[in-house]
Amino acid sequence: MSDEINLQKTVLHAAHVALGARMVPFGGYDMPVQYREGVLAEHRWTRESAGAFDVSHMGPSFLSLISRTGDADKDHAAVAAVIEPLICGDIAGLKPGQIRYTLLLNDEGGMVDDLMIARPFEPQHQGGLYIVVNAGTKDGDFAMIAAAAAGRARLERADDRALVAVQGPQAAQAFAVMVPDAAGLTFMTHRRLDWQGHELVVARSGYTGEDGFEVLVPAAAAARFWDQLLADERVKPVGLGARDSLRLEAGLPLYGHDADETVSPVEAALTFAISKRRRLAGDFPGASRILAELEDGPDHVRVGLRVLEGAPAREGADIADEAGEVIGRVTSGGPSPSLGYPIAMGFVPPELSGLGSRLKVIVRGKAAAAEVVPLPFVAHRYVRKV
Numbered sequence: 333m334s335d336e337i338n339l340q341k342t343v344l345h346a347a348h349v350a351l352g353a354r355m356v357p358f359g360g361y362d363m364p365v366q367y368r369e370g371v372l373a374e375h376r377w378t379r380e381s382a383g384a385f386d387v388s389h390m391g392p393s394f395l396s397l398i399s400r401t402g403d404a405d406k407d408h409a410a411v412a413a414v415i416e417p418l419i420c421g422d423i424a425g426l427k428p429g430q431i432r433y434t435l436l437l438n439d440e441g442g443m444v445d446d447l448m449i450a451r452p453f454e455p456q457h458q459g460g461l462y463i464v465v466n467a468g469t470k471d472g473d474f475a476m477i478a479a480a481a482a483g484r485a486r487l488e489r490a491d492d493r494a495l496v497a498v499q500g501p502q503a504a505q506a507f508a509v510m511v512p513d514a515a516g517l518t519f520m521t522h523r524r525l526d527w528q529g530h531e532l533v534v535a536r537s538g539y540t541g542e543d544g545f546e547v548l549v550p551a552a553a554a555a556r557f558w559d560q561l562l563a564d565e566r567v568k569p570v571g572l573g574a575r576d577s578l579r580l581e582a583g584l585p586l587y588g589h590d591a592d593e594t595v596s597p598v599e600a601a602l603t604f605a606i607s608k609r610r611r612l613a614g615d616f617p618g619a620s621r622i623l624a625e626l627e628d629g630p631d632h633v634r635v636g637l638r639v640l641e642g643a644p645a646r647e648g649a650d651i652a653d654e655a656g657e658v659i660g661r662v663t664s665g666g667p668s669p670s671l672g673y674p675i676a677m678g679f680v681p682p683e684l685s686g687l688g689s690r691l692k693v694i695v696r697g698k699a700a701a702a703e704v705v706p707l708p709f710v711a712h713r714y715v716r717k718v
Contacts, residue, residue: 339357339360339361339362340360340361340362340389341361341362342361342363342386342388342389342494343388343492343493343494343551343554343555344386344388344494344496344554344555344558345362346555347555347558347559348363348364348367348386348569351364351367351368351569352367352368353365353366353367353569353571354366354367354571356572358389358467358572359389359466359467359468360389360467360468361388361389361467363386363389363571363572364386364569364571364572365571365572365573366571366572366573366574367568367569367570367571369568371571371573371574371577372574372669374568374569374570374571374573374574375570375574375577375578375669375670376669376670377500377568377570378499378500378540378542378570378574378578379500379501379542379578379669379670379710380500380501381500381501381502381566381567381568382498382499382500382501382502382503382506382544382564382566382567382568383498383499383500383503383540383567383568383569383570383574384496384497384498384558384561384562384567384568384569384570385496385497385498385499385569385570385571385575386494386495386496386558387495387496387497387539387546387575388491388493388494388495388496388554389467389491390464390465390466390467390470390491390495391463391464391465391466391467391469391470391473391474391489391491392462392463392464392489392490392491392493392495392533392548393462393463393464393465393474393477393487393488393489393490393491394460394461394462394463394487394488394490395411395414395415395460395461395463395477395481395485395486395487395488396411396459396460396461396485396486396488397410397411397414397459397460397484397485398483398484398485398486400458400459404428404455404458404459405458407458407459408424408426408451408458408459409424410459410484411459411460411461411485412424412426412461414480414481414484414485415449415461415463415477415480415481416610416615416616417480417615417616417617418436418437418476418477418480418617419434419435419436419437419447419449419616420434420435420437420597420605420606420607420610420611420616420617420622421433421434421435421449421605421606421607421610422607422608422609422610423449423451423461424609425607425609426449426450426451427451428451428452428453428454428455428458429450429451429452429453429521429522429523430450430451430520430521431448431449431450431520431521431522431535431537432448432449432450432520432607433446433447433448433520433605434446434447434448434449434605434607435447435597435602435605435606436465436473436476437597437616437617437618437622438593438617438618439617439618440593440594440618440621441596441597441617441618441619441620441621441622441625442592442593442594442595442596442618443587443591443592443593443595443596443597443600443602444469444472444473444476444593445465445466445469445473445587446466446585446587446591446602446605447463447464447465447466447473448463448464448535448537449461449462449463450462450463450522450535452524453521453522453523453524454523454524457524462522462533462535463477464495464546466587466588468587468588469587469588470491474487474489490548492551493548493549493550493551493554494548494549494550494551494554494557494558495546495547495548495549496546496547496549496554496557496558496561497538497539497544497545497546497547498544498545498547498561498567499538499539499540499542499543499544499545499570499578500540500542500543500544501542501543501713502566502567503542503543503544503545503567504543504544504545504715505566506561506564506566506567507544507545507547507561509564510527510557510560510561511525511526511527511532511534513525513526514534514536514545517534517535517536517545518536518715518716518717519536519537519543519714519715519716519717520535520536520537521535521536521717522534522535522536522537527549527553527557528553528556530549530550530552530553530557531550532547532548532549533547533548534546534547534548535547536715539575539578539579539582539584540575540578540579540582541578541579541581541582541583541584541708541710541711541712541713541714542578542712542713543713543714543715576666577666577667577668577669580664580665580666580668580675580677580709581668581669581670581671581675581708581709581710582708582709582710582712583636583677583707583708583709584708585600585602585634585663585664585677586664589647589663589664590634590663590664590677596618596621596622596625596630597622598622598625598626598630598633599625599630599631599632599633599634599679600634601633601634601635601707603626606622606626611623611626629682630682631681631682632660632679632680632681632682633679633680633681633682633685634663634677634678634679635677635678635679635680635685635704635707636675636676636677636704636705636706636707636708636709637651637662637665637675637676637677637678637691637693637702637703637704637705638673638674638675638702638703638705638709639665639673639674639675639676639693639695639700639701639702640673640700640701640702640703641700641701642674642695642698642700643674643695643696643700644665644666644667644674644675644676644695645662645665645674645676645678645693645694645695645700645702646662646665646666646695647662647663647664647665648661648662649661649662649665649676649678649693649694649695650662650693650694651678651679651680651691651692651693651694651702652691652692652693652694652699653684653691653692654690654691654692656692656699658694659680659681659684659691660678660679660680660681660684661678661679662676662677662678662693663677663678663679664676664677664678665677665678665693668709668710670709670710671709671710675705675709676693676702677707680704684704685704686704687704687705687706688703688704689703689704690702690703691703691704
């Protein structure tokens, strides 16, 4: 009971309750896991049309230089130098308006968090960065970033605002009715755009594998923004339950499940997040371990699994080889509404990670056949720059 009393509420909490959402604790917040139509319907609606998600529990923030020269490139290089010692991404190389997915690392090469870092598009905001971290780790992440920035830059938390995602094949058309200039964005770019006199931070990105946007909205305008978004018949509210099944189908790791402080980017199959310049310089935390794993291979690696029989394999289920010897574990799993069969992600030795490898998952004490398949399970539909 005390935990429920201490749960934080997003600025859209009352709107979810009014819509009949089932609320659950998540990341220290009271969050909607589903609405009246249920997880399956919400999942399918997002794949077919557009789903609206409240992700205000996440950690949006702004990092800004204390002193700026007025030279856009010099100021960007200076603020990039503040954050780069903590991560493996090339932030200095970002173009105005570009977003990069990267990883906050510890000295042992484990992942403290995964995060998005964006360079502002607007000339007056050069020397700043827009950073979004995960809900469950945000206090620690913000403390690390603030410590690294001391005396050079200020970190402004923005998690008192609303962060709303709209995702799906109809998301761009629906959102463009509200914010026409958003239509010009492509995947992993962002802008500050106006909506009814309020400044929004609009990123063309998301966590479902679908096209869409994540929008930071001032708290005072959040309820009105949410209501107008849902007034479009193409858009329905979607809770955390469908958000999880959508990201699983998209093959996207969930921090705290498919990644943690013991898991390296190589093991998690996230080597694309180690930018070429940083890899060549070896100037990121845990570089000795990570570069060795890139050269020699890790002890285990994240793979996608199709469960060929029986019930879905959930997080924590053992993975065995064909002889029945346990060789790994499932970190995310469940039924795929889009595909009609159970899927999972988990860690196995590299020699058993090849596509088509036959394995077993142990569900309720029984071994069920499984096969290593490509990730993502469902193809991404991002709108990229031509």
